[in-house]
Amino acid sequence: MRLGLIGYGNIAGTLLGVLAEQGFRAGRLDVLARPGAVDRARDSLADGAARITEQFEVHEDVQGLIAAAPDMVVEVATHGAVKDSVTRCLAAGIDCTVVSVGALADAQVEQALHDAAVTGGALMRVVPGAVGGIDMLAAARLSGLDEVVYTSRKPPRAWEGTPAEQALDLKGLTEAQVFYDGNARQAATDYPKNANVAATIALAGAGFEATRVRMIADPDAPGNIHEFTVRSGALDFTVRLEGKPSPDNPKTSLSTVYSVARDILNAAGPVAI
Ligand SMILES: NC(=O)c1ccc[n+]([C@@H]2O[C@H](COP(=O)([O-])OP(=O)(O)OC[C@H]3O[C@@H](n4cnc5c(N)ncnc54)[C@H](O)[C@@H]3O)[C@@H](O)[C@H]2O)c1
Incomplete structure:
Protein backbone atom coordinates (compact mmCIF):
# COMPACT_ATOMS: atom_id res chain seq x y z
CA MET A 1 0.00 0.00 0.00
CA ARG A 2 1.07 3.57 -0.72
CA LEU A 3 0.12 5.48 2.42
CA GLY A 4 -0.38 9.22 2.74
CA LEU A 5 -0.55 11.12 6.02
CA ILE A 6 -1.64 14.69 6.66
CA GLY A 7 -0.05 15.77 9.95
CA TYR A 8 3.03 14.73 11.90
CA GLY A 9 2.17 15.31 15.55
CA ASN A 10 1.36 13.07 18.52
CA ILE A 11 -1.02 10.67 16.76
CA ALA A 12 1.10 10.37 13.59
CA GLY A 13 4.28 9.58 15.51
CA THR A 14 2.73 6.92 17.73
CA LEU A 15 0.77 5.48 14.80
CA LEU A 16 3.88 4.61 12.78
CA GLY A 17 5.27 2.66 15.76
CA VAL A 18 1.99 0.74 16.18
CA LEU A 19 1.87 -0.11 12.46
CA ALA A 20 5.48 -1.33 12.58
CA GLU A 21 4.70 -3.54 15.59
CA GLN A 22 1.87 -5.10 13.57
CA GLY A 23 4.26 -5.94 10.71
CA PHE A 24 2.63 -3.42 8.36
CA ARG A 25 4.72 -2.52 5.31
CA ALA A 26 4.00 0.39 2.97
CA GLY A 27 5.23 0.68 -0.62
CA ARG A 28 5.82 4.30 0.26
CA LEU A 29 4.82 6.90 2.82
CA ASP A 30 4.05 10.47 1.81
CA VAL A 31 3.39 13.11 4.45
CA LEU A 32 1.87 16.54 4.00
CA ALA A 33 3.45 19.16 6.27
CA ARG A 34 2.43 22.73 6.88
CA PRO A 35 4.23 25.27 4.66
CA GLY A 36 7.73 25.86 6.05
CA ALA A 37 7.62 22.77 8.27
CA VAL A 38 8.97 20.10 5.92
CA ASP A 39 12.21 19.63 7.85
CA ARG A 40 10.42 19.49 11.19
CA ALA A 41 7.97 16.89 9.86
CA ARG A 42 10.80 14.82 8.35
CA ASP A 43 12.77 14.92 11.60
CA SER A 44 9.83 13.93 13.77
CA LEU A 45 8.67 11.01 11.59
CA ALA A 46 11.90 9.69 9.96
CA ASP A 47 12.55 6.94 12.53
CA GLY A 48 8.97 5.69 12.52
CA ALA A 49 8.76 5.90 8.74
CA ALA A 50 11.93 3.81 8.34
CA ARG A 51 10.24 1.02 10.30
CA ILE A 52 7.41 0.64 7.75
CA THR A 53 8.85 1.72 4.38
CA GLU A 54 11.96 2.44 2.34
CA GLN A 55 10.32 5.31 0.46
CA PHE A 56 9.51 8.31 2.64
CA GLU A 57 8.82 11.81 1.39
CA VAL A 58 7.44 14.97 3.00
CA HIS A 59 5.52 17.48 0.89
CA GLU A 60 4.89 21.14 1.49
CA ASP A 61 1.72 21.40 -0.56
CA VAL A 62 -1.23 19.13 -1.14
CA GLN A 63 -0.48 18.95 -4.86
CA GLY A 64 2.75 17.11 -4.06
CA LEU A 65 0.88 14.62 -1.90
CA ILE A 66 -1.71 14.02 -4.63
CA ALA A 67 1.02 13.61 -7.28
CA ALA A 68 2.57 10.84 -5.17
CA ALA A 69 -0.68 8.91 -5.81
CA PRO A 70 -1.28 7.34 -2.37
CA ASP A 71 -3.86 4.54 -2.17
CA MET A 72 -5.25 6.19 0.92
CA VAL A 73 -4.64 9.40 2.86
CA VAL A 74 -5.10 9.55 6.61
CA GLU A 75 -5.67 12.96 8.15
CA VAL A 76 -4.17 13.30 11.64
CA ALA A 77 -3.73 17.07 11.70
CA THR A 78 -6.36 19.75 12.39
CA HIS A 79 -9.85 20.89 11.48
CA GLY A 80 -8.28 23.30 8.96
CA ALA A 81 -6.46 20.45 7.21
CA VAL A 82 -9.74 18.58 6.80
CA LYS A 83 -11.33 21.60 5.19
CA ASP A 84 -8.45 22.41 2.86
CA SER A 85 -6.40 19.30 2.13
CA VAL A 86 -8.80 16.38 2.62
CA THR A 87 -11.27 18.05 0.29
CA ARG A 88 -8.56 18.36 -2.38
CA CYS A 89 -7.47 14.73 -2.01
CA LEU A 90 -11.04 13.43 -2.25
CA ALA A 91 -11.71 15.53 -5.33
CA ALA A 92 -8.55 14.01 -6.85
CA GLY A 93 -10.03 10.54 -6.35
CA ILE A 94 -8.02 9.51 -3.27
CA ASP A 95 -9.83 7.69 -0.44
CA CYS A 96 -9.36 9.57 2.84
CA THR A 97 -9.75 8.74 6.51
CA VAL A 98 -10.55 11.64 8.81
CA VAL A 99 -9.62 11.86 12.48
CA SER A 100 -10.29 15.59 13.11
CA VAL A 101 -14.00 14.80 12.90
CA GLY A 102 -15.07 17.96 14.72
CA ALA A 103 -14.41 19.83 11.46
CA LEU A 104 -17.63 18.29 10.11
CA ALA A 105 -19.70 20.14 12.71
CA ASP A 106 -19.48 23.02 10.22
CA ALA A 107 -22.27 22.11 7.79
CA GLN A 108 -20.46 23.82 4.89
CA VAL A 109 -17.34 21.74 5.47
CA GLU A 110 -19.40 18.54 5.68
CA GLN A 111 -21.12 19.40 2.39
CA ALA A 112 -17.80 20.31 0.69
CA LEU A 113 -16.29 16.95 1.71
CA HIS A 114 -19.35 15.10 0.49
CA ASP A 115 -19.28 16.92 -2.86
CA ALA A 116 -15.53 16.39 -3.26
CA ALA A 117 -15.90 12.63 -2.64
CA VAL A 118 -18.68 12.44 -5.24
CA THR A 119 -16.64 14.47 -7.75
CA GLY A 120 -13.54 12.33 -7.27
CA GLY A 121 -15.38 9.02 -6.95
CA ALA A 122 -13.52 8.60 -3.65
CA LEU A 123 -14.54 7.33 -0.22
CA MET A 124 -14.20 9.36 2.97
CA ARG A 125 -14.10 7.26 6.12
CA VAL A 126 -14.65 8.71 9.58
CA VAL A 127 -12.67 6.73 12.16
CA PRO A 128 -14.40 6.02 15.47
CA GLY A 129 -11.23 7.40 17.12
CA ALA A 130 -11.55 7.75 20.88
CA VAL A 131 -15.07 6.31 20.95
CA GLY A 132 -16.46 2.81 20.31
CA GLY A 133 -19.79 1.23 19.46
CA GLY A 243 -9.15 5.99 27.85
CA LYS A 244 -5.66 5.35 29.22
CA PRO A 245 -2.87 7.89 28.76
CA SER A 246 0.07 6.95 26.58
CA PRO A 247 3.14 6.05 28.70
CA ASP A 248 5.33 7.94 26.19
CA ASN A 249 3.22 11.04 25.77
CA PRO A 250 0.17 11.85 27.93
CA LYS A 251 -1.11 14.19 25.21
CA THR A 252 -1.61 11.31 22.79
CA SER A 253 -5.05 9.72 22.68
CA LEU A 254 -3.91 6.08 22.58
CA SER A 255 -7.32 4.66 21.74
CA THR A 256 -7.46 6.99 18.74
CA VAL A 257 -4.05 5.83 17.54
CA TYR A 258 -5.17 2.19 17.65
CA SER A 259 -8.45 3.09 15.97
CA VAL A 260 -6.57 4.74 13.09
CA ALA A 261 -4.14 1.80 12.88
CA ARG A 262 -7.12 -0.56 12.63
CA ASP A 263 -8.52 1.50 9.75
CA ILE A 264 -5.23 1.30 7.83
CA LEU A 265 -4.78 -2.43 8.50
CA ASN A 266 -8.37 -3.06 7.38
CA ALA A 267 -7.76 -1.12 4.17
CA ALA A 268 -4.57 -3.10 3.55
CA GLY A 269 -6.44 -6.42 3.92
CA PRO A 270 -6.73 -9.24 3.21
CA VAL A 271 -9.49 -9.28 5.86
CA ALA A 272 -11.24 -6.27 7.37
CA ILE A 273 -12.81 -6.43 10.82
N1 LIG B 1 -11.51 11.43 16.48
C1 LIG B 1 -11.03 11.38 17.70
O1 LIG B 1 -11.57 10.71 18.58
C2 LIG B 1 -9.80 12.16 18.04
C3 LIG B 1 -9.12 11.93 19.25
C4 LIG B 1 -7.95 12.65 19.51
C5 LIG B 1 -7.50 13.62 18.62
N2 LIG B 1 -8.21 13.85 17.48
C6 LIG B 1 -7.77 14.88 16.52
O2 LIG B 1 -6.66 14.38 15.81
C7 LIG B 1 -5.88 15.48 15.32
C8 LIG B 1 -4.40 15.21 15.57
O3 LIG B 1 -4.18 15.06 16.96
P1 LIG B 1 -2.70 15.10 17.56
O4 LIG B 1 -2.80 14.80 19.00
O5 LIG B 1 -1.79 14.28 16.71
O6 LIG B 1 -2.37 16.65 17.35
P2 LIG B 1 -0.92 17.34 17.28
O7 LIG B 1 -1.16 18.80 17.54
O8 LIG B 1 0.07 16.61 18.09
O9 LIG B 1 -0.51 17.14 15.73
C9 LIG B 1 -1.13 17.78 14.67
C10 LIG B 1 -0.09 17.90 13.59
O10 LIG B 1 -0.70 18.37 12.38
C11 LIG B 1 0.13 19.38 11.83
N3 LIG B 1 -0.72 20.25 11.00
C12 LIG B 1 -1.51 21.25 11.40
N4 LIG B 1 -2.15 21.79 10.34
C13 LIG B 1 -1.73 21.11 9.26
C14 LIG B 1 -2.01 21.20 7.88
N5 LIG B 1 -2.88 22.11 7.42
N6 LIG B 1 -1.40 20.33 7.03
C15 LIG B 1 -0.55 19.39 7.50
N7 LIG B 1 -0.23 19.26 8.81
C16 LIG B 1 -0.82 20.12 9.67
C17 LIG B 1 0.73 20.07 13.02
O11 LIG B 1 1.89 20.78 12.67
C18 LIG B 1 1.03 18.87 13.91
O12 LIG B 1 2.24 18.26 13.54
C19 LIG B 1 -6.42 16.72 16.05
O13 LIG B 1 -7.25 17.47 15.16
C20 LIG B 1 -7.27 16.16 17.16
O14 LIG B 1 -8.36 17.01 17.49
C21 LIG B 1 -9.32 13.13 17.17
Missing part, protein backbone atom coordinates in the same frame (compact mmCIF):
# COMPACT_ATOMS: atom_id res chain seq x y z
CA ILE A 134 -20.06 3.45 16.39
CA ASP A 135 -20.76 0.38 14.24
CA MET A 136 -23.92 -0.46 16.22
CA LEU A 137 -25.02 3.17 16.47
CA ALA A 138 -24.80 3.55 12.69
CA ALA A 139 -26.65 0.23 12.25
CA ALA A 140 -29.34 1.19 14.79
CA ARG A 141 -29.91 4.44 12.89
CA LEU A 142 -31.32 2.37 10.04
CA SER A 143 -33.97 1.00 12.44
CA GLY A 144 -34.95 4.49 13.62
CA LEU A 145 -33.36 6.33 16.56
CA ASP A 146 -35.49 7.55 19.45
CA GLU A 147 -32.72 9.08 21.54
CA VAL A 148 -28.92 9.45 21.58
CA VAL A 149 -27.27 11.03 24.63
CA TYR A 150 -23.48 11.42 24.86
CA THR A 151 -21.80 12.29 28.15
CA SER A 152 -18.18 13.46 28.28
CA ARG A 153 -16.76 13.22 31.81
CA LYS A 154 -13.26 14.52 32.51
CA PRO A 155 -11.19 15.72 35.48
CA PRO A 156 -11.55 19.50 36.00
CA ARG A 157 -8.04 20.30 34.75
CA ALA A 158 -8.88 18.65 31.40
CA TRP A 159 -11.49 21.39 30.84
CA GLU A 160 -9.02 24.25 31.43
CA GLY A 161 -8.82 26.61 28.46
CA THR A 162 -12.46 25.93 27.48
CA PRO A 163 -15.68 27.90 28.21
CA ALA A 164 -16.12 25.55 31.22
CA GLU A 165 -13.76 27.96 33.01
CA GLN A 166 -16.46 30.66 32.89
CA ALA A 167 -19.23 28.28 33.98
CA LEU A 168 -17.42 26.67 36.92
CA ASP A 169 -14.68 27.19 39.49
CA LEU A 170 -12.65 24.30 38.04
CA LYS A 171 -9.86 24.45 40.62
CA GLY A 172 -12.24 24.55 43.59
CA LEU A 173 -14.58 21.80 42.41
CA THR A 174 -15.31 19.10 45.02
CA GLU A 175 -18.01 17.14 43.22
CA ALA A 176 -19.08 16.33 39.65
CA GLN A 177 -20.86 19.19 37.86
CA VAL A 178 -22.65 19.27 34.53
CA PHE A 179 -21.68 22.51 32.80
CA TYR A 180 -23.05 21.85 29.30
CA ASP A 181 -26.30 20.20 28.23
CA GLY A 182 -27.30 20.89 24.65
CA ASN A 183 -27.06 19.64 21.10
CA ALA A 184 -23.94 18.28 19.38
CA ARG A 185 -23.68 21.18 16.91
CA GLN A 186 -23.38 23.76 19.69
CA ALA A 187 -21.10 21.47 21.72
CA ALA A 188 -18.68 21.04 18.83
CA THR A 189 -18.75 24.77 18.04
CA ASP A 190 -18.23 25.98 21.62
CA TYR A 191 -15.70 23.26 22.57
CA PRO A 192 -13.70 22.64 19.36
CA LYS A 193 -10.88 20.83 21.17
CA ASN A 194 -13.41 18.33 22.53
CA ALA A 195 -15.55 18.20 19.39
CA ASN A 196 -14.34 14.99 17.78
CA VAL A 197 -16.30 12.43 19.77
CA ALA A 198 -19.52 14.48 19.84
CA ALA A 199 -19.24 14.93 16.07
CA THR A 200 -18.53 11.24 15.44
CA ILE A 201 -21.57 10.16 17.48
CA ALA A 202 -23.73 12.77 15.75
CA LEU A 203 -22.59 11.74 12.26
CA ALA A 204 -23.10 8.03 12.92
CA GLY A 205 -26.43 8.51 14.66
CA ALA A 206 -29.11 11.15 15.01
CA GLY A 207 -27.25 14.11 13.46
CA PHE A 208 -25.85 17.25 15.07
CA GLU A 209 -29.17 18.80 16.11
CA ALA A 210 -30.87 15.69 17.56
CA THR A 211 -27.86 14.32 19.45
CA ARG A 212 -27.84 15.48 23.07
CA VAL A 213 -24.43 16.18 24.63
CA ARG A 214 -23.63 16.58 28.31
CA MET A 215 -20.22 17.66 29.59
CA ILE A 216 -19.18 17.05 33.17
CA ALA A 217 -16.19 18.17 35.23
CA ASP A 218 -15.61 15.44 37.81
CA PRO A 219 -12.79 15.57 40.40
CA ASP A 220 -13.15 11.78 40.83
CA ALA A 221 -12.91 10.92 37.12
CA PRO A 222 -9.85 8.68 36.65
CA GLY A 223 -9.35 10.02 33.10
CA ASN A 224 -11.41 10.96 30.07
CA ILE A 225 -14.63 8.95 30.06
CA HIS A 226 -16.94 8.78 27.05
CA GLU A 227 -20.39 7.31 27.56
CA PHE A 228 -23.37 7.25 25.25
CA THR A 229 -26.84 5.79 25.50
CA VAL A 230 -29.00 4.88 22.52
CA ARG A 231 -32.69 4.03 22.27
CA SER A 232 -33.70 2.75 18.85
CA GLY A 233 -36.15 0.53 16.97
CA ALA A 234 -33.72 -2.41 16.91
CA LEU A 235 -32.10 -2.18 20.35
CA ASP A 236 -31.22 -0.03 23.33
CA PHE A 237 -27.61 0.12 24.54
CA THR A 238 -25.02 2.05 26.49
CA VAL A 239 -21.30 2.27 25.71
CA ARG A 240 -18.75 3.47 28.25
CA LEU A 241 -15.06 3.95 27.46
CA GLU A 242 -12.27 4.95 29.78
Whole structure:
Protein backbone atom coordinates (compact mmCIF):
# COMPACT_ATOMS: atom_id res chain seq x y z
CA MET A 1 0.00 0.00 0.00
CA ARG A 2 1.07 3.57 -0.72
CA LEU A 3 0.12 5.48 2.42
CA GLY A 4 -0.38 9.22 2.74
CA LEU A 5 -0.55 11.12 6.02
CA ILE A 6 -1.64 14.69 6.66
CA GLY A 7 -0.05 15.77 9.95
CA TYR A 8 3.03 14.73 11.90
CA GLY A 9 2.17 15.31 15.55
CA ASN A 10 1.36 13.07 18.52
CA ILE A 11 -1.02 10.67 16.76
CA ALA A 12 1.10 10.37 13.59
CA GLY A 13 4.28 9.58 15.51
CA THR A 14 2.73 6.92 17.73
CA LEU A 15 0.77 5.48 14.80
CA LEU A 16 3.88 4.61 12.78
CA GLY A 17 5.27 2.66 15.76
CA VAL A 18 1.99 0.74 16.18
CA LEU A 19 1.87 -0.11 12.46
CA ALA A 20 5.48 -1.33 12.58
CA GLU A 21 4.70 -3.54 15.59
CA GLN A 22 1.87 -5.10 13.57
CA GLY A 23 4.26 -5.94 10.71
CA PHE A 24 2.63 -3.42 8.36
CA ARG A 25 4.72 -2.52 5.31
CA ALA A 26 4.00 0.39 2.97
CA GLY A 27 5.23 0.68 -0.62
CA ARG A 28 5.82 4.30 0.26
CA LEU A 29 4.82 6.90 2.82
CA ASP A 30 4.05 10.47 1.81
CA VAL A 31 3.39 13.11 4.45
CA LEU A 32 1.87 16.54 4.00
CA ALA A 33 3.45 19.16 6.27
CA ARG A 34 2.43 22.73 6.88
CA PRO A 35 4.23 25.27 4.66
CA GLY A 36 7.73 25.86 6.05
CA ALA A 37 7.62 22.77 8.27
CA VAL A 38 8.97 20.10 5.92
CA ASP A 39 12.21 19.63 7.85
CA ARG A 40 10.42 19.49 11.19
CA ALA A 41 7.97 16.89 9.86
CA ARG A 42 10.80 14.82 8.35
CA ASP A 43 12.77 14.92 11.60
CA SER A 44 9.83 13.93 13.77
CA LEU A 45 8.67 11.01 11.59
CA ALA A 46 11.90 9.69 9.96
CA ASP A 47 12.55 6.94 12.53
CA GLY A 48 8.97 5.69 12.52
CA ALA A 49 8.76 5.90 8.74
CA ALA A 50 11.93 3.81 8.34
CA ARG A 51 10.24 1.02 10.30
CA ILE A 52 7.41 0.64 7.75
CA THR A 53 8.85 1.72 4.38
CA GLU A 54 11.96 2.44 2.34
CA GLN A 55 10.32 5.31 0.46
CA PHE A 56 9.51 8.31 2.64
CA GLU A 57 8.82 11.81 1.39
CA VAL A 58 7.44 14.97 3.00
CA HIS A 59 5.52 17.48 0.89
CA GLU A 60 4.89 21.14 1.49
CA ASP A 61 1.72 21.40 -0.56
CA VAL A 62 -1.23 19.13 -1.14
CA GLN A 63 -0.48 18.95 -4.86
CA GLY A 64 2.75 17.11 -4.06
CA LEU A 65 0.88 14.62 -1.90
CA ILE A 66 -1.71 14.02 -4.63
CA ALA A 67 1.02 13.61 -7.28
CA ALA A 68 2.57 10.84 -5.17
CA ALA A 69 -0.68 8.91 -5.81
CA PRO A 70 -1.28 7.34 -2.37
CA ASP A 71 -3.86 4.54 -2.17
CA MET A 72 -5.25 6.19 0.92
CA VAL A 73 -4.64 9.40 2.86
CA VAL A 74 -5.10 9.55 6.61
CA GLU A 75 -5.67 12.96 8.15
CA VAL A 76 -4.17 13.30 11.64
CA ALA A 77 -3.73 17.07 11.70
CA THR A 78 -6.36 19.75 12.39
CA HIS A 79 -9.85 20.89 11.48
CA GLY A 80 -8.28 23.30 8.96
CA ALA A 81 -6.46 20.45 7.21
CA VAL A 82 -9.74 18.58 6.80
CA LYS A 83 -11.33 21.60 5.19
CA ASP A 84 -8.45 22.41 2.86
CA SER A 85 -6.40 19.30 2.13
CA VAL A 86 -8.80 16.38 2.62
CA THR A 87 -11.27 18.05 0.29
CA ARG A 88 -8.56 18.36 -2.38
CA CYS A 89 -7.47 14.73 -2.01
CA LEU A 90 -11.04 13.43 -2.25
CA ALA A 91 -11.71 15.53 -5.33
CA ALA A 92 -8.55 14.01 -6.85
CA GLY A 93 -10.03 10.54 -6.35
CA ILE A 94 -8.02 9.51 -3.27
CA ASP A 95 -9.83 7.69 -0.44
CA CYS A 96 -9.36 9.57 2.84
CA THR A 97 -9.75 8.74 6.51
CA VAL A 98 -10.55 11.64 8.81
CA VAL A 99 -9.62 11.86 12.48
CA SER A 100 -10.29 15.59 13.11
CA VAL A 101 -14.00 14.80 12.90
CA GLY A 102 -15.07 17.96 14.72
CA ALA A 103 -14.41 19.83 11.46
CA LEU A 104 -17.63 18.29 10.11
CA ALA A 105 -19.70 20.14 12.71
CA ASP A 106 -19.48 23.02 10.22
CA ALA A 107 -22.27 22.11 7.79
CA GLN A 108 -20.46 23.82 4.89
CA VAL A 109 -17.34 21.74 5.47
CA GLU A 110 -19.40 18.54 5.68
CA GLN A 111 -21.12 19.40 2.39
CA ALA A 112 -17.80 20.31 0.69
CA LEU A 113 -16.29 16.95 1.71
CA HIS A 114 -19.35 15.10 0.49
CA ASP A 115 -19.28 16.92 -2.86
CA ALA A 116 -15.53 16.39 -3.26
CA ALA A 117 -15.90 12.63 -2.64
CA VAL A 118 -18.68 12.44 -5.24
CA THR A 119 -16.64 14.47 -7.75
CA GLY A 120 -13.54 12.33 -7.27
CA GLY A 121 -15.38 9.02 -6.95
CA ALA A 122 -13.52 8.60 -3.65
CA LEU A 123 -14.54 7.33 -0.22
CA MET A 124 -14.20 9.36 2.97
CA ARG A 125 -14.10 7.26 6.12
CA VAL A 126 -14.65 8.71 9.58
CA VAL A 127 -12.67 6.73 12.16
CA PRO A 128 -14.40 6.02 15.47
CA GLY A 129 -11.23 7.40 17.12
CA ALA A 130 -11.55 7.75 20.88
CA VAL A 131 -15.07 6.31 20.95
CA GLY A 132 -16.46 2.81 20.31
CA GLY A 133 -19.79 1.23 19.46
CA ILE A 134 -20.06 3.45 16.39
CA ASP A 135 -20.76 0.38 14.24
CA MET A 136 -23.92 -0.46 16.22
CA LEU A 137 -25.02 3.17 16.47
CA ALA A 138 -24.80 3.55 12.69
CA ALA A 139 -26.65 0.23 12.25
CA ALA A 140 -29.34 1.19 14.79
CA ARG A 141 -29.91 4.44 12.89
CA LEU A 142 -31.32 2.37 10.04
CA SER A 143 -33.97 1.00 12.44
CA GLY A 144 -34.95 4.49 13.62
CA LEU A 145 -33.36 6.33 16.56
CA ASP A 146 -35.49 7.55 19.45
CA GLU A 147 -32.72 9.08 21.54
CA VAL A 148 -28.92 9.45 21.58
CA VAL A 149 -27.27 11.03 24.63
CA TYR A 150 -23.48 11.42 24.86
CA THR A 151 -21.80 12.29 28.15
CA SER A 152 -18.18 13.46 28.28
CA ARG A 153 -16.76 13.22 31.81
CA LYS A 154 -13.26 14.52 32.51
CA PRO A 155 -11.19 15.72 35.48
CA PRO A 156 -11.55 19.50 36.00
CA ARG A 157 -8.04 20.30 34.75
CA ALA A 158 -8.88 18.65 31.40
CA TRP A 159 -11.49 21.39 30.84
CA GLU A 160 -9.02 24.25 31.43
CA GLY A 161 -8.82 26.61 28.46
CA THR A 162 -12.46 25.93 27.48
CA PRO A 163 -15.68 27.90 28.21
CA ALA A 164 -16.12 25.55 31.22
CA GLU A 165 -13.76 27.96 33.01
CA GLN A 166 -16.46 30.66 32.89
CA ALA A 167 -19.23 28.28 33.98
CA LEU A 168 -17.42 26.67 36.92
CA ASP A 169 -14.68 27.19 39.49
CA LEU A 170 -12.65 24.30 38.04
CA LYS A 171 -9.86 24.45 40.62
CA GLY A 172 -12.24 24.55 43.59
CA LEU A 173 -14.58 21.80 42.41
CA THR A 174 -15.31 19.10 45.02
CA GLU A 175 -18.01 17.14 43.22
CA ALA A 176 -19.08 16.33 39.65
CA GLN A 177 -20.86 19.19 37.86
CA VAL A 178 -22.65 19.27 34.53
CA PHE A 179 -21.68 22.51 32.80
CA TYR A 180 -23.05 21.85 29.30
CA ASP A 181 -26.30 20.20 28.23
CA GLY A 182 -27.30 20.89 24.65
CA ASN A 183 -27.06 19.64 21.10
CA ALA A 184 -23.94 18.28 19.38
CA ARG A 185 -23.68 21.18 16.91
CA GLN A 186 -23.38 23.76 19.69
CA ALA A 187 -21.10 21.47 21.72
CA ALA A 188 -18.68 21.04 18.83
CA THR A 189 -18.75 24.77 18.04
CA ASP A 190 -18.23 25.98 21.62
CA TYR A 191 -15.70 23.26 22.57
CA PRO A 192 -13.70 22.64 19.36
CA LYS A 193 -10.88 20.83 21.17
CA ASN A 194 -13.41 18.33 22.53
CA ALA A 195 -15.55 18.20 19.39
CA ASN A 196 -14.34 14.99 17.78
CA VAL A 197 -16.30 12.43 19.77
CA ALA A 198 -19.52 14.48 19.84
CA ALA A 199 -19.24 14.93 16.07
CA THR A 200 -18.53 11.24 15.44
CA ILE A 201 -21.57 10.16 17.48
CA ALA A 202 -23.73 12.77 15.75
CA LEU A 203 -22.59 11.74 12.26
CA ALA A 204 -23.10 8.03 12.92
CA GLY A 205 -26.43 8.51 14.66
CA ALA A 206 -29.11 11.15 15.01
CA GLY A 207 -27.25 14.11 13.46
CA PHE A 208 -25.85 17.25 15.07
CA GLU A 209 -29.17 18.80 16.11
CA ALA A 210 -30.87 15.69 17.56
CA THR A 211 -27.86 14.32 19.45
CA ARG A 212 -27.84 15.48 23.07
CA VAL A 213 -24.43 16.18 24.63
CA ARG A 214 -23.63 16.58 28.31
CA MET A 215 -20.22 17.66 29.59
CA ILE A 216 -19.18 17.05 33.17
CA ALA A 217 -16.19 18.17 35.23
CA ASP A 218 -15.61 15.44 37.81
CA PRO A 219 -12.79 15.57 40.40
CA ASP A 220 -13.15 11.78 40.83
CA ALA A 221 -12.91 10.92 37.12
CA PRO A 222 -9.85 8.68 36.65
CA GLY A 223 -9.35 10.02 33.10
CA ASN A 224 -11.41 10.96 30.07
CA ILE A 225 -14.63 8.95 30.06
CA HIS A 226 -16.94 8.78 27.05
CA GLU A 227 -20.39 7.31 27.56
CA PHE A 228 -23.37 7.25 25.25
CA THR A 229 -26.84 5.79 25.50
CA VAL A 230 -29.00 4.88 22.52
CA ARG A 231 -32.69 4.03 22.27
CA SER A 232 -33.70 2.75 18.85
CA GLY A 233 -36.15 0.53 16.97
CA ALA A 234 -33.72 -2.41 16.91
CA LEU A 235 -32.10 -2.18 20.35
CA ASP A 236 -31.22 -0.03 23.33
CA PHE A 237 -27.61 0.12 24.54
CA THR A 238 -25.02 2.05 26.49
CA VAL A 239 -21.30 2.27 25.71
CA ARG A 240 -18.75 3.47 28.25
CA LEU A 241 -15.06 3.95 27.46
CA GLU A 242 -12.27 4.95 29.78
CA GLY A 243 -9.15 5.99 27.85
CA LYS A 244 -5.66 5.35 29.22
CA PRO A 245 -2.87 7.89 28.76
CA SER A 246 0.07 6.95 26.58
CA PRO A 247 3.14 6.05 28.70
CA ASP A 248 5.33 7.94 26.19
CA ASN A 249 3.22 11.04 25.77
CA PRO A 250 0.17 11.85 27.93
CA LYS A 251 -1.11 14.19 25.21
CA THR A 252 -1.61 11.31 22.79
CA SER A 253 -5.05 9.72 22.68
CA LEU A 254 -3.91 6.08 22.58
CA SER A 255 -7.32 4.66 21.74
CA THR A 256 -7.46 6.99 18.74
CA VAL A 257 -4.05 5.83 17.54
CA TYR A 258 -5.17 2.19 17.65
CA SER A 259 -8.45 3.09 15.97
CA VAL A 260 -6.57 4.74 13.09
CA ALA A 261 -4.14 1.80 12.88
CA ARG A 262 -7.12 -0.56 12.63
CA ASP A 263 -8.52 1.50 9.75
CA ILE A 264 -5.23 1.30 7.83
CA LEU A 265 -4.78 -2.43 8.50
CA ASN A 266 -8.37 -3.06 7.38
CA ALA A 267 -7.76 -1.12 4.17
CA ALA A 268 -4.57 -3.10 3.55
CA GLY A 269 -6.44 -6.42 3.92
CA PRO A 270 -6.73 -9.24 3.21
CA VAL A 271 -9.49 -9.28 5.86
CA ALA A 272 -11.24 -6.27 7.37
CA ILE A 273 -12.81 -6.43 10.82
N1 LIG B 1 -11.51 11.43 16.48
C1 LIG B 1 -11.03 11.38 17.70
O1 LIG B 1 -11.57 10.71 18.58
C2 LIG B 1 -9.80 12.16 18.04
C3 LIG B 1 -9.12 11.93 19.25
C4 LIG B 1 -7.95 12.65 19.51
C5 LIG B 1 -7.50 13.62 18.62
N2 LIG B 1 -8.21 13.85 17.48
C6 LIG B 1 -7.77 14.88 16.52
O2 LIG B 1 -6.66 14.38 15.81
C7 LIG B 1 -5.88 15.48 15.32
C8 LIG B 1 -4.40 15.21 15.57
O3 LIG B 1 -4.18 15.06 16.96
P1 LIG B 1 -2.70 15.10 17.56
O4 LIG B 1 -2.80 14.80 19.00
O5 LIG B 1 -1.79 14.28 16.71
O6 LIG B 1 -2.37 16.65 17.35
P2 LIG B 1 -0.92 17.34 17.28
O7 LIG B 1 -1.16 18.80 17.54
O8 LIG B 1 0.07 16.61 18.09
O9 LIG B 1 -0.51 17.14 15.73
C9 LIG B 1 -1.13 17.78 14.67
C10 LIG B 1 -0.09 17.90 13.59
O10 LIG B 1 -0.70 18.37 12.38
C11 LIG B 1 0.13 19.38 11.83
N3 LIG B 1 -0.72 20.25 11.00
C12 LIG B 1 -1.51 21.25 11.40
N4 LIG B 1 -2.15 21.79 10.34
C13 LIG B 1 -1.73 21.11 9.26
C14 LIG B 1 -2.01 21.20 7.88
N5 LIG B 1 -2.88 22.11 7.42
N6 LIG B 1 -1.40 20.33 7.03
C15 LIG B 1 -0.55 19.39 7.50
N7 LIG B 1 -0.23 19.26 8.81
C16 LIG B 1 -0.82 20.12 9.67
C17 LIG B 1 0.73 20.07 13.02
O11 LIG B 1 1.89 20.78 12.67
C18 LIG B 1 1.03 18.87 13.91
O12 LIG B 1 2.24 18.26 13.54
C19 LIG B 1 -6.42 16.72 16.05
O13 LIG B 1 -7.25 17.47 15.16
C20 LIG B 1 -7.27 16.16 17.16
O14 LIG B 1 -8.36 17.01 17.49
C21 LIG B 1 -9.32 13.13 17.17
